[in-house]
Amino acid sequence: MKYKPLHPWEIVPKEGIEIQKRLRKRLIFDDNEFKIEKICGTDVSFEKGKSILFSAAVIFSYPDFGVIEEQTAACECSFPYVPGLLSFREVPVLLKAFEKVKNIPDVVICDGHGIAHPRGIGLASHLGLFLDIPAIGCAKKKLYGDYNEVGNRKGDYSYLSNSNKNIGIVLRTRENVKPVFVSQGYRIGLDFSRRIVLSCCKKYRIPEPIRKAHQLVNIMRKNYSDN
Numbered sequence: 001m002k003y004k005p006l007h008p009w010e011i012v013p014k015e016g017i018e019i020q021k022r023l024r025k026r027l028i029f030d031d032n033e034f035k036i037e038k039i040c041g042t043d044v045s046f047e048k049g050k051s052i053l054f055s056a057a058v059i060f061s062y063p064d065f066g067v068i069e070e071q072t073a074a075c076e077c078s079f080p081y082v083p084g085l086l087s088f089r090e091v092p093v094l095l096k097a098f099e100k101v102k103n104i105p106d107v108v109i110c111d112g113h114g115i116a117h118p119r120g121i122g123l124a125s126h127l128g129l130f131l132d133i134p135a136i137g138c139a140k141k142k143l144y145g146d147y148n149e150v151g152n153r154k155g156d157y158s159y160l161s162n163s164n165k166n167i168g169i170v171l172r173t174r175e176n177v178k179p180v181f182v183s184q185g186y187r188i189g190l191d192f193s194r195r196i197v198l199s200c201c202k203k204y205r206i207p208e209p210i211r212k213a214h215q216l217v218n219i220m221r222k223n224y225s226d227n
Helices: 013-024 087-098 123-131 190-199 208-226
Strands: 038-046 052-061 067-076 107-110 135-139 157-162 165-171 180-186
Touching: 013 123, 038 087, 038 208, 052 087, 052 208, 067 087, 067 208, 087 123, 107 123, 107 190, 107 208, 123 135, 123 180, 135 190, 165 190, 180 190
Parallel strands: 038 107, 107 135
Antiparallel strands: 038 052, 052 067, 135 180, 157 165, 165 180
16 A cells, blocks of 8 residues: 655654654544444564564454454664654554555554654554554553543543543553553544444453554564574
8 A cells, every 4th residue: 555755764863853743733633433344453573682673564354353464564773762752663664564555444553652642643643644544542551641540340441631631541451451542543533442442352451453463573573583
């Protein structure tokens, strides 16, 4: 699939911050629901001390979660690890995987944040803008914002907020496990994002599309290390 070339990648962190501020103004959101027939999960992995990143994009039929397509990619990364600028490390290798995708998904779930970010544009928002596809951030840890404790039952949630504005949802996807942090990435509403993520959590804490992408990218990384 094709994507929009929004900016160069050979930049320094200071330039990355300015790009985020500029792109944040281009984010659009829609509270209306839409039909989902294909859903994609993404993940990125790397080996500590090495500069190669590995990515996976796995497309499923929805809501039965049959695998339709799997694509992977690897590339060298020169951008340093800087909190709040993770997308400048991970989006390029994700785009390389999406270049191979033939079945364009209706929505993408990313292992990362959407607008629940200090400058309102995390990995899911950044990737969604490039792909021009509705995108949801689903992260294992909080990056930004405040929230009240979440009930312990599956489906319980509380809002993640900043300055009295809701920027995400803290969602319990299984009883007696830590919640996940869901936020709008691009072209989607917050409540719809929550319900999509919850519908993707059948047996595990992590949504099935992300979980499968995580498994695939780790196999890829291990095979690379063994060679």
